[in-house]
Amino acid sequence: MHLTQLSLLNFKNYVEANLNFRPGVTVFAGDNGAGKTNLLDAIHYLSLCKSYFNPIDSQQVLQGTDFFMVNGVFLKEDQKDSVSCAVKRNQKKQFKRNKKEYQRLADHIGLFPLVMLSPYDINIIMEGSEERRKFIDNVISQTDHQYLDELITYNKTLLNRNLLLKGIAETGKYDPALLEVFDEQLVASGKIIFRKRKVFMEAFTDIFNQHYQYLSEDAERVELVYESQLLQEDFAAMLKKSTERDRVLERTSVGIHKDDLQFSIHQMPMKKFGSQGQQKSFLVALKLAQYSFLYQQKGFKPLLLLDDIFDKLDEKRIHKLMQMVSDNHFGQVFITDTNAERMQQIFDRIGVEVTIFNVHKGQVNGPHQR
Structure with missing residues (x-):
């Protein structure tokens, strides 16, 4: 399973963004506060119907607007699924798969499994x-x-x-x-x-x-x-x-x-x-x-989202981690980091192709492939 497309409208600090992804490793690189983590959170919405960081949907709406939309397309074997989430202030959240609205959000959970790791997880x-x-x-x-x-x-x-x-x-x-x-x-x-x-x-x-x-x-x-x-x-x-x-x-x-x-x-x-x-x-x-x-339970590879995870890890553990997530056991991986050059060097060393998007103040440029 992998995410092939992601579209945002009025989501957090994004007025609009449209991205296309390939299987494998994708990196969002940019300064702190640029909006890298917001892209991961949008993907989290598509999988688990909510933000990873904030349970209040209306607080994800871009300031000065009254709604947001997140859309994505998942490819699982030969099946394409379009998923959309729309939130309008003071209204019920709309969540759809293939244009059909869910009556219970719980029915969506598990269809597109996802694992996310962020600095926030130290709370665990x-x-x-x-x-x-x-x-x-x-x-x-x-x-x-x-x-x-x-x-x-x-x-x-x-x-x-x-x-x-x-x-x-x-x-x-x-x-x-x-x-x-x-x-x-x-x-x-x-x-x-x-x-x-x-x-x-x-x-x-x-x-x-x-x-x-x-x-x-x-x-x-x-x-x-x-x-x-x-x-x-x-x-x-x-x-x-x-x-x-x-x-x-x-x-x-x-x-x-x-x-x-x-x-x-x-x-x-x-x-x-x-x-x-x-x-x-x-x-x-x-x-x-x-x-x-x-992976064992579902029989296919979930998405793996790694948000700013290199802080506090030594070089040896970073190398081992990247080597591990790049092997065949793992599927599509999304990583955020402040340093695009560092990410390129890490994946060059382990011989894995990486797609890099540069993020700056809610604008996404790329992809750049190495």
Whole structure:
């Protein structure tokens, strides 16, 4: 699978742009703030129906205009698919494939799988458990529609249960029967999500370890461990036991929305004891493992988007990474960097043809092929 065309209208800092792509490696080069990352984000929209960086669609609209459009054409074997996303301020987002509008955006997820790595991803290591759950959910949702549906159901039920708990605190009216209904719904979806996360992590951990060992040349010992309250106790029993505490807290304190991943290096927390280079290598390995998992599950190669990833990586790891993503295991790769000459030299050294677009203040020139 590869993206052959990308068109933007009033998207972020682009008034208009029309680009054509070939399979293989494409680089967007230019100064910081030129709009390189915005091109990757537009591709992310076509695959996952949303921005990678900002959940508010209206904030992607070019200042001074009232709508944006992103269009793309994907080629998978001999099948061409046209995908479009249109957002108008204060209106519902329109998302279409082959001119047919989706009733549910969830039905699009996984058709054109994508993996993105950006400096923003350091949050997966440094921030709270929500970022790590998002990572798990992103991977599994692109391969399993039931998982995505159950996740949507769970989150809606969790919201309703929390609203009920707040209402009990505010009014003093306690309806144990309604709370029990929400508990049953949470348990039904939560158990399915837990089971699928557990199976996924068993497969994913081995893939991750292989990628990290390759990048670090087996110099460091790292661990990736799935943590869930459901590993220790039955979900229904936990909910029942925590009812009084939840009423005091006015929120649901147990469940799969508390799941986490533990990252460690030499048996110490990666967040505190990993160097910036080690943390970056850990993230790269996570994303490459995500790519490998999606490839195994889907049977075709996802898109790989690498945004300004060379910071904090030494020359040896940069070379190994570029060599890896250029081999036959990987398909179409989009990379942003501030230095076009550096990118040309890296790919000249490993003997891989690269297409370079120069980006300047929302204008794209190219392509230039080497």
